[in-house]
Amino acid sequence: MKKYTKLLKYELKTILKDRLNLFILVYPVLMLFIMGFILPQILNKMGSLHTEGASLGLLIGYTVTLSIGGYVAGGLLGFLILEHKDESTLLSIAVTPMSLSGYLTFKMIYTTIISILGNFVLLGGLKLIASDAYEIHYGGVVIGLLDSLDFWKILSFSIVSSFVVPLVASVIGGIAKNKIEGFAYMKFGGFFVMIPSLVLLPFFFDWKQYLLGIFPNFWSIKAVLVASLGSQQAADLSFYGYLAIGCLIQAVITILSIRILSKKII
Secondary structure: OHHHHHHHHHHHHOOOOOHHHHHHHHHHHHHHHHHHHHHHHHHHHHOOOOOHHHHHHHHHHHHHHHHHHHHHHHHHHHHHHHHHHHOOHHHHHHOOOOOHHHHHHHHHHHHHHHHHHHHHHHHHHHHHHHOHHHEEEEOOEEEEOOOOOOHHHHHHHHHHHHOHHHHHHHHHHHHOOOHHHHHHHHHHHHHHHOHHHHHHOHHHOOHHHHHHHHOOOHHHHHHHHHHHHOOOOOOOOOHHHHHHHHHHHHHHHHHHHHHHHHHHHO
16 A cells, blocks of 8 residues: 555646646646536637527537547547656566555556546536526527536536546557557547447437447436436436446446456566
8 A cells, every 4th residue: 555655646746747647637726617618608709609500519528528528538549558657667666665566556546536626627617607508409498508507417427427537548558559540549439439429310309319339428418418407308327327337337348358468468
């Protein structure tokens, strides 16, 4: 336990010097500025925010932004693992009192916690500074996307959506052979992480929404949309129902992906 405490102290001391930590810390603040100020201003310049076109644009931006937070952190951690592999520093870690598996587990937990805080800052910040801007026309009525999201729902979403961090890191770190290949996987994976946004299409309003459930981040995104838009379809679950299933699915997939990573580098 003492070795993990020392590693945590080191991480906290170098939190602004480490490129991984710095980007993960800056990313939610940057996205909060874009989504809280820039996007509403752009849509407002194009016409009233309360037109159907502007409402749809805002809703899509809102959904996609919440889809990629955990993926960004996981992708960067996977890239860090590949960097260690390319520079052969994993062998150096393996002969220290801290085992290689212990180090990777620590980094995954540490990065996941940072991702949780980042997601909370992003969604909580939007509610705090941009609630009025996120009133949209949807289904013939005006809905405040952030009105139904209280502290506990924001925190719950932030936690579950960040469970994708070790999953993404393990897949990229375990499958890619080097940083160049890992970067290609990160770009390619970005496409898949946005696919759950298709749940906004009428085609996926009924039971067919669960076809998107093979994508782990679908469950947390759908939970937020149910809370933000109101559950209007018979096939919809409750906010916490979606999160519960998301936890279970991501736990299973993460365990399998970590095993892949272990066979590759440990």
